[in-house]
Amino acid sequence: MIEKIEQEIGCFFDECAKQGFMESFSEEELPKLKEALKRWDIRPGQHILEPGCGSGRLTEYLSRAVDAEGEVYACDISTEMIRLARKRSLPGNVMFVQASVNSIPREDNFFDSVICFQVFPHFTDQTRSLSEIARVLKPRGNLRIEHFKSRDTINSVHKEASGVIVSHIIPPDEKMRRLLNRTGFEVVGIQDSPQRYCVHAVKIKFC
Numbered sequence: 001m002i003e004k005i006e007q008e009i010g011c012f013f014d015e016c017a018k019q020g021f022m023e024s025f026s027e028e029e030l031p032k033l034k035e036a037l038k039r040w041d042i043r044p045g046q047h048i049l050e051p052g053c054g055s056g057r058l059t060e061y062l063s064r065a066v067d068a069e070g071e072v073y074a075c076d077i078s079t080e081m082i083r084l085a086r087k088r089s090l091p092g093n094v095m096f097v098q099a100s101v102n103s104i105p106r107e108d109n110f111f112d113s114v115i116c117f118q119v120f121p122h123f124t125d126q127t128r129s130l131s132e133i134a135r136v137l138k139p140r141g142n143l144r145i146e147h148f149k150s151r152d153t154i155n156s157v158h159k160e161a162s163g164v165i166v167s168h169i170i171p172p173d174e175k176m177r178r179l180l181n182r183t184g185f186e187v188v189g190i191q192d193s194p195q196r197y198c199v200h201a202v203k204i205k206f207c
């Protein structure tokens with residue numbers, strides 16, 4: 001189920017989709033993507049969840065990494081983003097679903113990794129979103145929160161934007177650690193530099 005506040009955010013991103021926002025990776029982003037894919041260590045046969053997949057520009061790379069025997073389950077609240085993503089005609093191991101990260105229509109303890117790429121600040125109830133991610137992630141499964149800019153830069157961009165995303169922020173490290181610990185994760189590391197902001201956490205709570 002997609003709640004009212006998320007529907008508003010979905011409409012904001014519908015407009016972004018119509019303007020071709022984040023349709024593909026820029027020349028500047030491609031080396032960062034290559035580095036991230038290596039670091040995420042996604043293997044053939046794995047089950048990956050990608051909440052906030054947008055128009056699926058990352059999904060294509062994830063699908064190659066898991067190969068035909070794996071699966072990428074990509075969801076987004078924006079109708080337009082999901083429509084564009086489906087137009088990519090990706091292989092049968094990819095599913096694009098219109099759903100919120102707060103209510104993922106999959107069983108408990110299922111995914112090997114969850115990749116939150118350039119989406120975490122848009123989760124309006126971050127405790128709830130992380131709890132739902134913890135539910136569907138396997139014990140010792142990996143959670144990656146990734147941006148190709150620093151936390152300060154991302155937060156400033158949102159603050160200066162117009163519309164529903166003005167208050168969408170990545171919390172400071174201490175708050176992020178507390179959030180993750182409270183929702184069943186152990187933090188492996190948080191890296192914040194001009195090149196990237198990334199969090200690696202592992203699920204330790206057993207559902």
Ligand SMILES: C[S@@+](CC[C@H](N)C(=O)[O-])C[C@H]1O[C@@H](n2cnc3c(N)ncnc32)[C@H](O)[C@@H]1O
Nearest residue numbers: 013022052053054076077078100101117118122
């Ligand atoms: C900045 S875009 C990034 C899209 C994609 N990850 C990429 O980098 O191309 C953020 C996306 O997250 C989606 N989103 C925001 N809140 C969400 C939620 N609660 N559940 C699922 N998707 C959400 C938006 O609709 C939007 O498509």
